[in-house]
Amino acid sequence: MKMVRLDKQKFNDFIRELSVEYSVYAPGKVSGKTGFIPVESGDEIDFTSTVTDMSAKSIFFPHSEVLFEYDEDGIRAAQTSHRPIAVWGMRSCDARSLVMLDRVFGSAVQMPEDEKFQDPYWKEKYNTSLIFGCACNEPLSTCFCNWFGGGPYNNDGMDVSVVDAGDVYLMEPVSEKGTDIIGKLSCYKDAAEEDKALAAKLASDADSMMIAPPDTDGLGERLTALFDEAVWEEISAKCVNCGACTFSCPTCHCFDMQDEGKGSRGKRVRIWDSCMFPIFTMEASGHNPRALSSARVRQRVMHKYSYYPENYGETLCTGCGRCVMVCPVNLDIREVLKRINVYNEQEK
Amino acid sequence: MSMVNNLRKTIKELLAEKKIDLFIVWEKGSLPLSATPLFITSEDEADRAVFDITCGNNLSVYFTKDRKQFSDKKVGIAVKGCDARSVVLNILEKQIDRRNVVITGVPCHGVLDKKKVLDKTDGREVLEMIDDGDTVTLKGKGYELSFDRSEILSSSCLACIYPDAQECDIFIGDARAEIPNENRLKEIKEFEALSSSERWANTRAEYEKCIRCYACRNVCPSCYCNVCFVDQNDPGWIGNTCEFTDSMIFHIIRNLHVAGRCVECGACERACPMDINLLQLNRKVAMEVKDRFGDIAGLDINGKPAMADFREDEKQDFIMG
Numbered sequence: 326m327k328m329v330r331l332d333k334q335k336f337n338d339f340i341r342e343l344s345v346e347y348s349v350y351a352p353g354k355v356s357g358k359t360g361f362i363p364v365e366s367g368d369e370i371d372f373t374s375t376v377t378d379m380s381a382k383s384i385f386f387p388h389s390e391v392l393f394e395y396d397e398d399g400i401r402a403a404q405t406s407h408r409p410i411a412v413w414g415m416r417s418c419d420a421r422s423l424v425m426l427d428r429v430f431g432s433a434v435q436m437p438e439d440e441k442f443q444d445p446y447w448k449e450k451y452n453t454s455l456i457f458g459c460a461c462n463e464p465l466s467t468c469f470c471n472w473f474g475g476g477p478y479n480n481d482g483m484d485v486s487v488v489d490a491g492d493v494y495l496m497e498p499v500s501e502k503g504t505d506i507i508g509k510l511s512c513y514k515d516a517a518e519e520d521k522a523l524a525a526k527l528a529s530d531a532d533s534m535m536i537a538p539p540d541t542d543g544l545g546e547r548l549t550a551l552f553d554e555a556v557w558e559e560i561s562a563k564c565v566n567c568g569a570c571t572f573s574c575p576t577c578h579c580f581d582m583q584d585e586g587k588g589s590r591g592k593r594v595r596i597w598d599s600c601m602f603p604i605f606t607m608e609a610s611g612h613n614p615r616a617l618s619s620a621r622v623r624q625r626v627m628h629k630y631s632y633y634p635e636n637y638g639e640t641l642c643t644g645c646g647r648c649v650m651v652c653p654v655n656l657d658i659r660e661v662l663k664r665i666n667v668y669n670e671q672e673k
Numbered sequence: 674m675s676m677v678n679n680l681r682k683t684i685k686e687l688l689a690e691k692k693i694d695l696f697i698v699w700e701k702g703s704l705p706l707s708a709t710p711l712f713i714t715s716e717d718e719a720d721r722a723v724f725d726i727t728c729g730n731n732l733s734v735y736f737t738k739d740r741k742q743f744s745d746k747k748v749g750i751a752v753k754g755c756d757a758r759s760v761v762l763n764i765l766e767k768q769i770d771r772r773n774v775v776i777t778g779v780p781c782h783g784v785l786d787k788k789k790v791l792d793k794t795d796g797r798e799v800l801e802m803i804d805d806g807d808t809v810t811l812k813g814k815g816y817e818l819s820f821d822r823s824e825i826l827s828s829s830c831l832a833c834i835y836p837d838a839q840e841c842d843i844f845i846g847d848a849r850a851e852i853p854n855e856n857r858l859k860e861i862k863e864f865e866a867l868s869s870s871e872r873w874a875n876t877r878a879e880y881e882k883c884i885r886c887y888a889c890r891n892v893c894p895s896c897y898c899n900v901c902f903v904d905q906n907d908p909g910w911i912g913n914t915c916e917f918t919d920s921m922i923f924h925i926i927r928n929l930h931v932a933g934r935c936v937e938c939g940a941c942e943r944a945c946p947m948d949i950n951l952l953q954l955n956r957k958v959a960m961e962v963k964d965r966f967g968d969i970a971g972l973d974i975n976g977k978p979a980m981a982d983f984r985e986d987e988k989q990d991f992i993m994g
Contacts, residue, residue, distance in 0.1 A: 356882050358947055373796055378946070379884075388884060389914035463814065465798050467704070563710040565734060567888035569946045585912055596913045602887070604904040617739050653892050653944035654730060655702035655709035 328516035328524070329507060331494040336367040338512045340413070347411035347455060350384050352377045361412065370414065375465050376645055380575035381419035382426060384410060385450045388572075388597045392446065392582070396590035403446075403592075409453040418470050418645035420458050420482035422575030427451060428637045429578055446595070455502055458483035462527055464534050467646030469659055472538040475643055477531035488524045495524050539663055544640075547665060548631040552623070556668045560661050561622035563654045568599035570648035570658075571625070576641045579605070600624045626661060677723055679845045680751065680779060684719040687749050693775055696749035697735055699728040705802045706787050710735070724751060724845075726804045729784040729827065730892065731940040733759035736769050737897035747773050753781040755829065755938035757838030758971025759894035762934055765971070765978055768897060778838030780846045782806070783822070783830035786939075788948045790825050793818060828952055829939025832857050840974045861957050876921075876954070882947040883920035885913060889941035889951050890927060895934040895970075902926065928954045933962045933979030936971045 331339055343349050344365060351370040353362035359371050360379035371377075391403040430447035461468070461477035470476055480486045484503035488495040495516055498504040551557075571577040581598040585591055598605055601622075606615040615621050633641035642658075649657050680698070687693045700711040700721040708727040712735075713719055733756055736743055752760060760776055763769045790799060794811060801812040810819045823831070830836075834857055837848040864872065887903065890896045902910045903923055911926070912919035935955045942951040962968055965988045968979035976982075 356878065356948075358882065375798075389916065466800060467798075562712050565738065565888075565891040567891035567944070568886040569888040569944070572884050572886045573946060581913065583906075583909065583913060585914075594912075594914055597885075599886070602904060603900075604906065607904075649704070651888075651946040653888050653940075655704060655707040657703040657709075660703055 328495055328497045328521055329513045330516045330520055331513040333492055335512045340367050342510050343411050348408045349411050351413040375461055375463055381415050382575050385447055390595045392593045392595055394592040410450055411455040413457045414459045415456055416459055416461055417475055417479040418643040419575050420456055421475055421643045424482040425576050425641055426578050455506055456484045458486045460488045462531055467649045469644035471535045472541055472644050473640040473642055478528040488527060490523050495520050539666055545631040545634045548627055557619040557623040561619040564618055564622050564656050565654055566601045566618050566621055568601050569651040571599040571601055573647040573651045575645055676845055681719045681722050683843055684713055684722055685716045688716050693749040694746040697732045698722040698751040705799050706790055724779045726785045729943045731756045731759055731894050731938045733763055733894035734892055736763055749775040749777055751777050751779050752838050754835040754837045755936050757840055758936035761840050761974050762971035776841040778841040778844040778848055781836040783826040785825045786827040786943055827939045827943055829937050839972060861960055864953060879950045880921045880924050881917050882949050883915055884947055885915055888944040892940045892944040895931045932958045934970050935959050
């Protein structure tokens with residue numbers, strides 16, 4: 326498809342033009358931590374982080390989201406008249422995560438059309454959104470997107486791919502929506518042949534910076550076979566079962582629903598939950614099927630690398646490395662997967 | 674023999690002499706700024722043990738994990754001064770049987786705060802760190818930085834007066850008693866000097882960052898309730914959103930639950946993925962406890978936790994008055 330070049334000096338014009346139709350989100354700093362925030366100009370954007378502290382999932386699936394409110398007059402759906410959302414600067418790991426979440430919230434692929442569950446709160450935001458990616462020229466040592474079919478220049482989930490090429494951004498539509506927006510906006514020029522060559526060179530440089538992945542073929546089946554093995558006690562020994570990994574993860578999507586009410590008025594709120602917490606599986610009887618840490622850690626690993634792939638054909642992990650960075654006890658998921666590979670071969 | 678070799682030798686001896694079933698210590702982590710907990714059950718694993726500036730975890734937290742998982746075991750544990758106080762507090766609160774634990778002190782010169790390191794590098798990734806005891810050198814893609822190690826130490830360490838275990842069975846080297854530290858209360862006094870509206874704004878700005886992941890609670894050896902109040906829903910004591918009012922209530926209640934029990938190790942603050950200044954309120958309350966009850970949490974193995982004790986000569990005015 327057609328590649329165009331946007332001069333960085335015209336970046337603010339671009340954001341302004343985009344803002345006419347869209348609410349624009351981009352990486353920004355709030356109290357020193359980076360995440361995706363609404364912006365009105367390029368000056369508010371943080372261009373320094375490779376992987377933002379908080380992922381892009383919160384744009385479409387916020388930590389706390391009011392589903393409906395009620396009082397004496399009845400029940401009212403939460404306000405849904407959002408302007409469509411455009412996101413600038415999304416790395417391939419986050420763009421891919423949205424495709425994975427969309428299978429759960431938007432369009433489960435294995436279901437017949439009329440039985441598909443469609444989460445209106447997700448769909449309303451995600452289906453009308455426009456994702457401008459941002460290829461990674463400098464992957465971090467914690468990045469492992471290449472383990473599960475991704476890569477620093479992967480375009481899955483993007484409408485427009487973007488390459489930072491020094492003084493210019495090189496943009497290429499990936500989807501129909503992307504082609505439309507590139508046709509509509511005016512502040513860029515067609516890219517030259519040398520631009521295309523530069524983008525290709527940057528892509529191969531970035532790929533070469535990635536560490537070769539271990540063998541992950543058949544990981545899901547291996548995990549299933551290990552369900553009752555003692556390896557989970559060993560792996561989970563250091564885990565303190567906080568939710569730092571799940572909340573920083575771009576693909577973790579479990580939630581709780583709580584009614585916050587007083588008297589006859591109140592609201593129902595959907596709130597991020599975590600399989601690391603004991604109450605996550607606490608049953609009304611008082612029995613907890615995942616009372617121990619090992620069962621909870623196993624669940625998180627199984628969901629990502631066994632159950633979800635079984636349902637949807639792809640791993641529920643984009644290798645962004647956030648869980649590796651935030652874990653207070655340095656329980657490194659990459660080490661866990663390597664351990665599982667070895668355990669399977671030697672000890673079972 | 675170096676300190677770390679001495680520590681490894683000690684672990685091997687304890688295991689060989691069957692004085693313990695396992696030893697809890699740190700090993701080199703997968704990232705340059707992180708050590709990771711290690712549970713040693715055989716002598717050949719002992720050579721993985723380390724102790725350095727990256728060993729920020731307070732390992733006493735593992736005694737109370739999974740409903741006192743080690744209660745039928747003899748456990749050796751490596752402790753910094755603050756961690757030793759956690760072990761003592763856990764003993765005083767009957768979570769650990771003193772006879773079943775071999776407290777092994779290591780000489781602590783402070784542990785790093787990743788947030789301070791990343792401030793130094795402007796957020797650039799650290800690929801290698803070298804600590805020569807005075808100077809820390811950070812290396813990453815296209816940069817190398819050196820500075821005094823005190824500049825990246827955890828705020829808990831900068832205010833520490835008991836760097837070494839005051840109660841222990843073995844000490845690797847010579848343990849120091851209380852050390853003078855003119856910065857002991859510096860941050861707290863600065864906080865107190867603010868007007869009440871400034872204190873409120875400051876506290877609000879910190880707790881507004883909370884995402885309710887509970888990393889602070891879960892790395893804290895003093896937070897071991899079988900069912901935490903935030904993990905209850907019948908009744909649900911507090912809301913779980915990350916709106917300020919919900920988060921603030923969580924942090925204030927946690928703060929008061931660890932009053933007289935917080936050893937100021939700073940593990941909570943270092944664990945926080947949102948860089949909340951969690952120690953501020955905890956240290957303020959610890960200072961109040963010291964002032965009113967003369968008690969420093971986990972210091973005296975023969976004492977009683979401040980909130981479990983009563984003396985006639987205690988100040989009788991309202992606790993936070």
